[in-house]
Amino acid sequence: MKTISLDVHAHLAPIDAQALARIAGVQWQSDPPRLVLDGHAVGLADLFFPDRLLQWMDTHAVQRALISVPPPLYRQQLDAEAARQWADYLNDGLVDIARTHSARLSALLHLPAEHPDVALQALERHRGDDIEGVALAAGGDARIVLSNEAYAPLWQALDDRGAFVFLHPGACADGRLGAFYLENLVGNPLETSIAASHLVMAGVPARYPRIRFCLAHAGGAFTSLVGRLERGFDTKRPGVGLDVERPLLAAARMYADCIGHHPGVVQLARVVFGSSHVLFGSDWPFPMGLPDGMPADDVGQLTDR
Structure with missing residues (x-):
C-alpha cells in the first residue's frame, strides 16, 4: 500500500458538551x-x-491530516457577534484536537467568510498557536464575494503568514438545485468555481503570492472554466480587467485536492494547477469523498512559501 504523507481535506466536529450548552441554537445529544x-x-x-x-x-497509510469543520457547521446565517462566538468555539476545539494528536493532525481554523472582519479577528486570536492554515467557505451566503476589497486586510494577514487557505463550498442557495441532491452534486463545484473566479479575475493570487489557496473537489467547475476566463481576457470582454495576471497563470499558483470522481477531471486539474499542486484529499468521513482504498497516484506535496 502506498503511503500518503498528507490528507488536506478531512473533517472533524469538536465536541465540548458543557461549552455547547451555553451556545444559542446548538444542542449536543450523546445517545x-x-x-x-x-x-x-x-x-x-x-x-x-x-x-x-x-x-x-x-x-x-495516511501519515498526517489537516482537519477542518464541514459545511453543516458553518451556520452562515449568524450575525457578526454570534459568528465570532461560534468560530471561537470551533477553533478552540480544533486546536485542542490537533494539540492532543500533534504527530498526526493539524488544524485549519474556521474563518466565517461572510464576515471578513470577524474572520480576521478569528485568525488573530490564534496567532500564537501552531496551526497549519485556515478554511473558508467558498459560498453559501450572498455576502461572500472574494474579490471585494473588504477582504484585503484578511488576505494581507494570511499572506504575511504564508498560510494554506482551503476553500470549501458552503450551502448552495440556488433553488433550482433542490432536487436529485444537485445542491451538493452540482452546487458544491459551482460555488468553488465562483469563489476561485473572483479571486483570479481580481488578481488576488498575484497580489498575495505567499497565500497557498487550495480548492476542494479538484477545483470544482473552475478547473474546466478557467480556459473560458482566459478567452474573456484575450478578447477584452466588458468588465474584464486586463491589468491583472492572466487566469491560467493565476490558477497555476493555486492548489486543488484530488477528489474529482473521474480520472479525466483529475488529469485536467493536473494540467490547470500543475501536477505538483494536486494534493491528496479524502473528504473523510463523507460519502462524497474518495472511495476506501482508492490509490493516491501522483499526488503533489504541500510546500511552504
Whole structure:
C-alpha cells in the first residue's frame, strides 16, 4: 500500500458538551451522538471522534491530516457577534484536537467568510498557536464575494503568514438545485468555481503570492472554466480587467485536492494547477469523498512559501 504523507481535506466536529450548552441554537445529544444546529441534525457520528479518523488513516497509510469543520457547521446565517462566538468555539476545539494528536493532525481554523472582519479577528486570536492554515467557505451566503476589497486586510494577514487557505463550498442557495441532491452534486463545484473566479479575475493570487489557496473537489467547475476566463481576457470582454495576471497563470499558483470522481477531471486539474499542486484529499468521513482504498497516484506535496 502506498503511503500518503498528507490528507488536506478531512473533517472533524469538536465536541465540548458543557461549552455547547451555553451556545444559542446548538444542542449536543450523546445517545445516539448527533449535533443539532439551528434545528438541523448532524448525525454522522465519525465526525465527533478523532480516534476514528486516526484509525482510518492507519488503515489507508495516511501519515498526517489537516482537519477542518464541514459545511453543516458553518451556520452562515449568524450575525457578526454570534459568528465570532461560534468560530471561537470551533477553533478552540480544533486546536485542542490537533494539540492532543500533534504527530498526526493539524488544524485549519474556521474563518466565517461572510464576515471578513470577524474572520480576521478569528485568525488573530490564534496567532500564537501552531496551526497549519485556515478554511473558508467558498459560498453559501450572498455576502461572500472574494474579490471585494473588504477582504484585503484578511488576505494581507494570511499572506504575511504564508498560510494554506482551503476553500470549501458552503450551502448552495440556488433553488433550482433542490432536487436529485444537485445542491451538493452540482452546487458544491459551482460555488468553488465562483469563489476561485473572483479571486483570479481580481488578481488576488498575484497580489498575495505567499497565500497557498487550495480548492476542494479538484477545483470544482473552475478547473474546466478557467480556459473560458482566459478567452474573456484575450478578447477584452466588458468588465474584464486586463491589468491583472492572466487566469491560467493565476490558477497555476493555486492548489486543488484530488477528489474529482473521474480520472479525466483529475488529469485536467493536473494540467490547470500543475501536477505538483494536486494534493491528496479524502473528504473523510463523507460519502462524497474518495472511495476506501482508492490509490493516491501522483499526488503533489504541500510546500511552504
